[in-house]
Amino acid sequence: xxxxxxxxxxxxxxxxxxxxxxxxxxxxxxxxxxxxxxxxxxxxxxxxxxxxxxxxxxxxxxxxxxxxxxxxxxxxxxxxxxxxxxxxxxxxxxxxxxxxxxxxxxxxxxxxxxxxxxxxxxxxxxxxxxxxxxxxxxxxxxxxxxxxxxxxxxxxxxxxxxxxxxxxxxxxxxxxxxxxxxxxxxxxxxxxxxxxxxxxxxxxxxxxxxxxxxxxxxxxxxxxxxxxxxxxxxxxxxxxxxxxxxxxxxxxxxxxxxxxxxxxxxxxxxxxxxxxxxxxxxxxxxxxxxxxxxxxxxxxxxxxxxxxxxxxxxxxxxxxxxxxxxxxxxxx
Numbered sequence: 001x002x003x004x005x006x007x008x009x010x011x012x013x014x015x016x017x018x019x020x021x022x023x024x025x026x027x028x029x030x031x032x033x034x035x036x037x038x039x040x041x042x043x044x045x046x047x048x049x050x051x052x053x054x055x056x057x058x059x060x061x062x063x064x065x066x067x068x069x070x071x072x073x074x075x076x077x078x079x080x081x082x083x084x085x086x087x088x089x090x091x092x093x094x095x096x097x098x099x100x101x102x103x104x105x106x107x108x109x110x111x112x113x114x115x116x117x118x119x120x121x122x123x124x125x126x127x128x129x130x131x132x133x134x135x136x137x138x139x140x141x142x143x144x145x146x147x148x149x150x151x152x153x154x155x156x157x158x159x160x161x162x163x164x165x166x167x168x169x170x171x172x173x174x175x176x177x178x179x180x181x182x183x184x185x186x187x188x189x190x191x192x193x194x195x196x197x198x199x200x201x202x203x204x205x206x207x208x209x210x211x212x213x214x215x216x217x218x219x220x221x222x223x224x225x226x227x228x229x230x231x232x233x234x235x236x237x238x239x240x241x242x243x244x245x246x247x248x249x250x251x252x253x254x255x256x257x258x259x260x261x262x263x264x265x266x267x268x269x270x271x272x273x274x275x276x277x278x279x280x281x282x283x284x285x286x287x288x289x290x291x292x293x294x295x296x297x298x299x300x301x302x303x304x305x306x307x308x309x310x311x312x313x314x315x316x317x318x319x320x321x322x323x324x325x326x327x328x329x330x331x332x
Contacts, residue, residue: 050082053082056073056074057073057085057086057089060072060073060089060093061089064093064096067100069093069096069097069100070093070097071093072089072090072093073086073089073090074086075087110157114150114153117146117147117149117150118146118150120142120146121143121146121147124139124142124143125143156292156293156296157292159296159299160275160292160295160296160299168218168300168303170214170215170218170303170304171215171216171217172213172214172215172304173213173214173215173216174211174212174213174328175211175212175213175214175216175219176211177209177210177211177212177244177253177255178244180212180214180216180219180220180223180244180255181201181223181242181243181244181255182201183220183223184220184223184224184227184242185199185201185242187220187224188224188227188228188231191231192227192231192240195231195234195236196235196236196237197231197234197235197236197237197238197239197240198238198239198240199227199239199240199242200239200240200241200242201241201242201243202241202242202243202244209244209245209246209253209254209327210246210253210327210328211327211328212253212325212326212327212328213304213325213326213327213328214304214325214326215304218300218303218304219300219304219323219325221296221300222296222297222300222301222308222323223242223255223257223323225293225294225296225297226257226294226297226321226323227240227242227257228293229293229294229321230257230258230259230261230319230321231259233259233261233262233319234259234260234261234262234318235261235262238259238260238261238318239259239260240257240258240259240260241256241257241258241259242255242256242257243255243256243258244256246327247324250327251326251327252306252324252325252326252327253324253325253326253327254322254323254324254325255322255323255324255325256320256321256322256323257320257321258318258319258320258321259318259319259320260318261318261319262315262316262318263312263313263314263315263316263317263318263319264310264312264314264315264319265312265314265315266312266314269310269311269312272294272310273294273295273297273298273308273310274295275292275295294310297321297323301323301325304325304326305325305326306323306324306325306326307323307324308321308322308323308324309321309322309324310322
């Protein structure tokens with residue numbers, strides 16, 4: 001400033017301020033320019049990665065819509081939101097794949113279940129028409145049995161479909177757990193005795209377990225199906241035990257049906273409540289079950305807001321089915 005001839009103090013201050021403003025403006029302009037270029041470059045890179053990730057999801061969704069249920073998308077690595085999107089898409093694809101497999105198996109099983117009685121009826125009618133088989137009492141019995149099998153299958157399918165769709169009208173009321181167990185035992189004691197199986201009501205059944213909020217007739221249907229299933233798989237000399245107990249959650253009560261029958265292998269346990277699932281196809285079909293009794297149990301129990309589980313130590317070790325239902329607090 002001295003060299004510039006700014007001897008005057010005020011002029012020197014003004015010159016310094018002007019120089020500072022000019023330097024600041026240049027620095028700011030350079031910084032803004034660099035920031036703009038950097039942000040543009042980052043935006044281009046991110047837009048490209050996001051675009052590729054969305055294109056991957058879009059293509060996978062198109063393949064999924066075309067029935068390629070094995071389609072999956074990799075994690076984008078663009079943050080938790082994009083990774084959650086990929087995980088949700090993959091989970092949806094896996095569930096659609098499982099649903100499609102279950103649908104295909106369901107159709108095949110329904111076709112198989114219907115084919116046998118229909119073929120039997122058609123065969124007998126053809127034999128009667130040809131004169132090879134008399135229309136006697138034995139023939140009528142066979143035809144009636146096969147017709148009843150078809151009727152039972154249709155009724156069971158309708159029941160489980162209504163329950164799963166939430167179309168059931170439940171008449172919920174307080175029902176003592178002891179009453180449910182005694183009603184079930186009374187209904188099945190004679191049939192169990194005829195099969196050489198001891199049907200026992202746990203002496204402590206219901207002790208400490210309050211009443212449950214259920215539709216009495218629907219839960220009776222659940223218990224009947226569980227006992228019928230246990231009876232089919234318990235040989236003469238075995239035992240089926242009914243009991244009720246309180247659980248850790250005071251708002252729930254558990255009803256259990258335990259048998260000493262053939263048991264369930266570990267690999268079959270996760271599937272026993274699926275429609276038409278059979279651990280031993282030949283044995284179960286020969287026993288006369290429709291294959292959806294446990295599916296009906298699951299649907300009716302869940303319609304009450306409850307849960308049903310199956311447990312077994314393995315083949316030959318028996319099985320235990322536990323139905324957990326909403327309890328009614330009888331306290332003050």
